[in-house]
Amino acid sequence: MKNHDKYHLIFAYESRIFVAMENANTNPKMEEWFDAKLQKNEMVEPKDWMPDNYRKHLIRQISQHAHSEIVGMLPEGNWITRAPSLRAKIVLLAKVQDEGGHGLYLYTAAETLGVSRDELLDALHTGKAKYSSIFNYPTLTWADIGAVGWLVDGAAIMNQVMLQRTSYGPYARAMVRICKEESFHQRQGYESICHLAFGTEEQKQMAQDALNRWWWPTLMMFGPTDANSPNSANAIKWKIKRESNDQLRQRFINQTIPQIEYLGLTVPDPDLKWNEEKNGYDFGTPNWDEFMAVISGNGPCNKERLKARVDAHKGGEWVRAAAKAHADKKREMEFAA
């Protein structure tokens, strides 16, 4: 199968709900009103009329984003009990707690579109919904925690800064909150990598090894190239996204290479070189077959991540039941009084 066909299959699968809904509720007059609203850069709010496909696209994108925040807690959570100092431990705890918060902001933003939390969680737990492929890689050493904060959060910020101006109000507002919190995530990661890169030879090796393993998966976080990204055209048309995958990836590379040079580490890309003409770096091709494998469930940690999520949800069931019973009982007593 050619690569292009494979992308098509995956994205067709992901968006099959909204393909089925297509043309279910077309209303030329309202669509004209909606397009004019977007033209004026006005935000869309939950009670506004919106095309079904816009709604479906948002539900898919916002919930995938929420799932990524929640699953993203796992690779870093892996090191909380083994952080090398008390300072490192409280920093990591605070960061992972923030990611949980980001997931919650985003779930409630998606819920304003008429989908329930249970439906969203169910889609994650049954493997129907996707989350960022990056979180299916393992965090093998302490250096990985620095690399994740610096590179993975750095790439996420690139995307999220753009999304602060997305056309759907609740999503944009969640992004503004998230971006305020994210900059600490990236800075603590870089600080941690600095300690290693300027430490003993062994520590420097650890930092280099982490960079080698995280560099390419981080570049893949921006998604397929524009030519292979069938959902992008709509996202741009509806001003959900304002820049393309390739544009964001290029900006991330331009901004990160000097940070790597400062550390005295090597970028694991023999094709990387400065291109004066485009005022940016040329770079090699990520392994898109690996990307497809990971996104289709065959990455190094997909099964482990999903199992951890399902176990956590099941493990919390008695807590939810108790909280509900308590609330019901109190309400009854208030009525009786």
Next chain:
Amino acid sequence: MSDSQGPIWEVFVQKKPGQPFVHCGSLHAFDKEMALQNARDLYTRRSEGTALWVVPSSAIVSSSPEDLGPFFEPANDKVYRHPTFYQIPEGVKHI
């Protein structure tokens, strides 16, 4: 909408005493105590506020976008409700 996570609540934060309460997002909780505690953990992790309101979403009544025109229309032709409508003779101060 109530689901396994409890009903949805809207959260309003007051940044500093004396300032208005501003909507900052929503959350799920089973009762008001839990809603308040969750709001603290979720929306004021960096001292973003000194006071919180939580309100069940279902208790909020809102205007709908369709009546944006007619609903707010009565205010449109009443410029005399604004101070700039009135002419004050030159030289008169503090008014």
